Amino acid sequence: MNLKNQMRSVLQWENPKEYQLFYKFIDRGDELKNASKLILQPGQGCIFTYEGKIEGVFEEEGLYDLETANKPFFTTLKKFMNAFESEHKTGIWFYRTSEMLNIRWGTRIPITYTDPVYGFPVQLRAYGNYSLRISNAKEFFVNIMAGQLDYFVDQLQEIFLSRITQPISSYLANAKFSYAEIDSHIETIAAEAQVKTVAIFQKLGFELTDFRIEGSSFDPETNKRIGEISDVQADVKSANIAGVDFAELQKLKAMRDAAKNEGMAGASMGMFAGMEMGKTMQQSNAASHTPSNDVRSKLKDLKALFEDDLISESEYQTKKQQLLDLL
Structure with a gap:
């Protein structure tokens, strides 16, 4: 038997990559079954699954001894680890609980609305940055992760833009800002868009903590x-x-x-x-x-x-x- 596999191992998320939100612990041999300790660094949590079901979600940082199983969550984890026959039946996903700051965004499809002064449709593009954090790891895991091995912030871009574009369009249609007034109301537009999408993002399991529009431009035909x-x-x-x-x-x-x-x-x-x-x-x-x-x-x-x-x-x-x- 491989000597390494006879030794107790430690489960931890080592060297998280920049803008990485989720990471599934994967290793060869019997290390997952023989794990004796689990380490959660500051700003980290973990989700434990067994037979395709979420059995526990833990967010409190620290070093935990799985042999003594001094926490209810790890008592369950220890029992599953000692009982299962194949590592494919269980899984541990580490995830980031800390806030991710200044994520870049930009509209790929122009925001179209009717200019209240000139009376014809205009197409507006915008760019800026946003910040987020996972507020409900279980909801995020179920609604967005769907069992992937890892997940990065850039994979959220399509979801984010599809959710934020409609509130901006609706707000511009009702706010009656003309072509020449957009730049002077950028902060107001951004704040309104964030407020109108809070509930939407919460349902997906993450919180949009900040949203900024840094600049905008109109299409050549409008200009x-x-x-x-x-x-x-x-x-x-x-x-x-x-x-x-x-x-x-x-x-x-x-x-x-x-x-x-x-x-x-x-x-x-x-x-x-x-x-x-x-x-x-x-x-x-x-x-x-x-x-x-x-x-x-x-x-x-x-x-x-x-x-x-x-x-x-x-x-x-x-x-x-x-x-x-x-x-």
Whole structure:
């Protein structure tokens, strides 16, 4: 008989791997049957099964003598060990009871919701980190482990993302945060998502102790749509500053662009565009009495048009003098 197998052995989880949640004790020979001691390090627990059934779950750290069986759980364990004929009938899984911190996550499928301001669907991606710990080892073992030899945190990713995505989507749909408001409400969104999923994770046997969203991004189509809307809004604001309607401003800008693209032949077109803009502004100003404070405002608006290259310097100087004459 192998001398090693005649010696009493110690059961313990040596050198747990990073982010490893469960580990089944496996060794050759009769070591499991002949084990005399079991060691649970701080932050460790163990589950004992016999004939496919969970016979005990133990979470208290320490060194235990299986020969004296001074704990109810180990009394049962000792009896099973001395009675069974094949090591395949029994099993011991060590598991981590300590908290696992800063586990990375990121959405593989965009979160889709309708933007409350713009009224079209947007697709949001996000990334961040979360922390967890096993709160009910038996539930975790039954619902997630399913008898595997070991289990790592990254195997939880699909479960985690499928459970957390829906609460985020529902919250965004009801919170009415627009495209531009997402980043300023990241912490609120994360906190709400964690609260709404506490019960779900508890049923699976683990506790989501922290959940953070570090950043977000929208799909290219959403960014393109928002960019186009922003351009139109800027043009509308420019039209209001110039004292013309939006359609008229678009016409004048088109004439100016055409002039720039046609060289010398377009110089007269550019001059004509400037004259038309000046004429339109003059007509707009002549339509009503202009008090001094309004003149100051229009001088500021006129300067903004000049700085945005919407009117030439000569046009700016001419219109500036016209406004100054009103003071």
